[in-house]
Every structure is written in C-alpha cells, then in structure tokens.
Amino acid sequence: MNPNKYTTPILYSFRRCPFAMRARSALYFSDIKVILREVVLRNKPKEMLDVSNKATVPVLVLKEKVIDESLDIVIWALKTNDKLNLLNPYHKEKDKIIKFINQIDNQFKYHLDRYKYSSRYEGCKSFEGKNKHRDHAANYITEIERLLKKNKATYFYDNKLSIVDLCIFPLIRQYRIADKKWFDDNTNFIHTHKWLTTILELDFFKIIMKKYEPWREASMPQFFASNL
Ligand SMILES: N[C@@H](CCC(=O)N[C@@H](CS)C(=O)NCC(=O)O)C(=O)O
Incomplete structure (x- = not known):
C-alpha cells in the first residue's frame, strides 16, 4: 500500500x-x-x-x-x-564527518541523556551521577572547541554553515539547556558558545x-x- x-x-x-x-x-x-x-x-x-x-x-x-x-x-x-552547498564537507570528507556526527549522536548523547534527564536513570547500574555524565559529555565539547579554535571559525567547515553544524547544534543546545548558567559561564566553551549563539540567531531557527x-x-x- x-x-x-x-x-x-x-x-x-x-x-x-x-x-x-x-x-x-x-x-x-x-x-x-x-x-x-x-x-x-x-x-x-x-x-x-x-x-x-x-x-x-x-x-x-x-x-x-x-x-x-x-x-x-x-x-x-x-x-x-x-543551493547553499551545505553538503560540501560530506562530498569532500564523507567518512570523517559522518564519524563525527555519529559520535555526537551516540557517545555524547548517551551522557547528555544521563545529565539532562538524570532522575530517569537514578538506580540504574551504569549511572555514574548527573555531574559525572555532564563532565564526560564536556569532553566532546572540548573537541568541538578545539576544532572551532583551530580553524579560527564560527562554523565547522570552511567557516560556512554546513551539514555538520545543522546535525550537531540541536544536541549541543540541549546540553546547554540542562544548565544554561553553568554552560555560559564555562570559559572552556567560549567558541562553542559563540557558534551556538550564531546558529540560534539565524532566521531558520x-x-x-x-x-x-x-x-x-x-x-x-x-x-x-x-x-x-
Ligand atoms: N537515530 C534516530 C534517533 C531518533 C530518536 O531517538 N528520536 C527520539 C526522540 S528525540 C524518539 O523518537 N524516541 C522514541 C520515544 O521517545 O518513544 C534518528 O537519528 O532518527
């Protein structure tokens, strides 16, 4: 049918x-x-x-x-x-960018869920505590920070909006929402903060x-x- x-x-x-x-x-x-x-x-x-x-x-x-x-x-x-060539990094470095997005979707998301929705996981064997999961997830933000800093860029690839930004910003936004003050005050997240703010201010959002x-x-x- x-x-x-x-x-x-x-x-x-x-x-x-x-x-x-x-x-x-x-x-x-x-x-x-x-x-x-x-x-x-x-x-x-x-x-x-x-x-x-x-x-x-x-x-x-x-x-x-x-x-x-x-x-x-x-x-x-x-x-x-x-029309905006958002697939540019996918065409040029498909395996690398898919691997990066998958890491955010799986490993980062695993800790994000346990940080943001910690009460759902209390009592689960593998639950390490809200802040421990926050800190595990922060390692991925450190990597994002490193990439943005290295390229002196607002966006991930060629300093233009691309599939990479579109795929990962919703998850990083959730991470920030879990404790906005903690995220915004974190001096290790300066580039990520700027990147996220820039995206959230675009018309499409x-x-x-x-x-x-x-x-x-x-x-x-x-x-x-x-x-x-
Ligand atoms: N790998 C899937 C994951 C989608 C996913 O997990 N969606 C969640 C909502 S954010 C969902 O539908 N969960 C089912 C449920 O909560 O019942 C994708 O990228 O499409």
Missing part, C-alpha cells in the same frame, strides 16, 4: 527532538515543503508505526520510500536541493521551532516550509 496518498512528503516530527530538529533544518534549507505531523511520543500514531517499526521520530514518508533515520533525511533533502498541534487522523494537513 502506498504509505503517502499526498504528493507532498509527510514528516512525523516532535518539536523538541534534536534529531527531528536536524531533519527540519535540512528541509528548510532545501526548500522542501512537507506535511508536518506533530507526534506525542507516548502516544505515537498508528499511521507512523505502520510505515516505520523503529518507532522514533523523525520519519519522512515519500511516495516511493520511507526514511526513518534523521541523518538520512538530511542527506536526502540536501541532495534534492542544496525560528521557523523550525514553530509550534504545531499534535496530529490526529481527522486533522487538516499542517505544512512546514521555509517560507511559512
């Missing part, structure tokens, strides 16, 4: 999910309009689970296929239309963070597009 009866792609999304934020960022920069279905994570729609048994957002439903990994959505969108009502089967389509 065709999972999408519309000609417009459908994006199952969750506003604050860093992976969905990265997908919406790429869709924004590729000028791809989608029908956005805001998901309540504890009550995921059957329509989404029917097309992807991973049960995570984001999920992009095209006429011909379903893409249910955020990085794949980013790459698909930018390959479709990349307001658009990708627009609020949508949770989707129900009877809902009228709500659209997400760069010009909305």
Whole structure:
C-alpha cells in the first residue's frame, strides 16, 4: 500500500527532538515543503508505526520510500536541493564527518541523556551521577572547541554553515539547556558558545521551532516550509 496518498512528503516530527530538529533544518534549507505531523511520543500514531517499526521520530514518508533515520533525511533533502552547498564537507570528507556526527549522536548523547534527564536513570547500574555524565559529555565539547579554535571559525567547515553544524547544534543546545548558567559561564566553551549563539540567531531557527498541534487522523494537513 502506498504509505503517502499526498504528493507532498509527510514528516512525523516532535518539536523538541534534536534529531527531528536536524531533519527540519535540512528541509528548510532545501526548500522542501512537507506535511508536518506533530507526534506525542507516548502516544505515537498508528499511521507512523505502520510505515516505520523503529518507532522514533523523525520519519519522512515519500511516495516511493520511507526514511526513518534523521541523518538520512538530511542527506536526502540536501541532495534534492542544496543551493547553499551545505553538503560540501560530506562530498569532500564523507567518512570523517559522518564519524563525527555519529559520535555526537551516540557517545555524547548517551551522557547528555544521563545529565539532562538524570532522575530517569537514578538506580540504574551504569549511572555514574548527573555531574559525572555532564563532565564526560564536556569532553566532546572540548573537541568541538578545539576544532572551532583551530580553524579560527564560527562554523565547522570552511567557516560556512554546513551539514555538520545543522546535525550537531540541536544536541549541543540541549546540553546547554540542562544548565544554561553553568554552560555560559564555562570559559572552556567560549567558541562553542559563540557558534551556538550564531546558529540560534539565524532566521531558520525560528521557523523550525514553530509550534504545531499534535496530529490526529481527522486533522487538516499542517505544512512546514521555509517560507511559512
Ligand atoms: N537515530 C534516530 C534517533 C531518533 C530518536 O531517538 N528520536 C527520539 C526522540 S528525540 C524518539 O523518537 N524516541 C522514541 C520515544 O521517545 O518513544 C534518528 O537519528 O532518527
């Protein structure tokens, strides 16, 4: 059965999910309009689970296929239309940048979750304590700091916005939000702070963070597009 009866792609999304934020960022920069279905994570729609048994957002439903990994959505969108050449580092150093993004998505995110949502992990065997996980995650920020400092840059690659910035900023933003004062006062994070602030002040950020009502089967389509 065709999972999408519309000609417009459908994006199952969750506003604050860093992976969905990265997908919406790429869709924004590729000028791809989608029908956005805001998901309540504890009550995921059957329509989404029917097309992807991973049960995570984001999920992009095209006429011909379903893409249910955020990085794949980013790459698909930018390959479709990349007027700003955001894929430049991917074309030039694919393995290196995918490895870097994967590290943030996995190792960094592991500690981020235990720092930001520490109460969920109290009593778990592998839980080392909120601040220990904060400090483990900080090692990745140190690496980000080193890269930005080394290149004397605001952005990661060629000092221009790219897939690397779009993919990792939502996770670093979450890390800051866990304790803004601690992050902002940390003199070891000066370049990362500037980088994050610069990104959050770009026009696209307001658009990708627009609020949508949770989707129900009877809902009228709500659209997400760069010009909305
Ligand atoms: N590797 C996936 C991870 C996506 C992910 O973990 N999304 C979270 C929300 S941020 C989710 O849907 N979790 C399922 C749940 O909370 O039930 C991707 O990059 O798309």
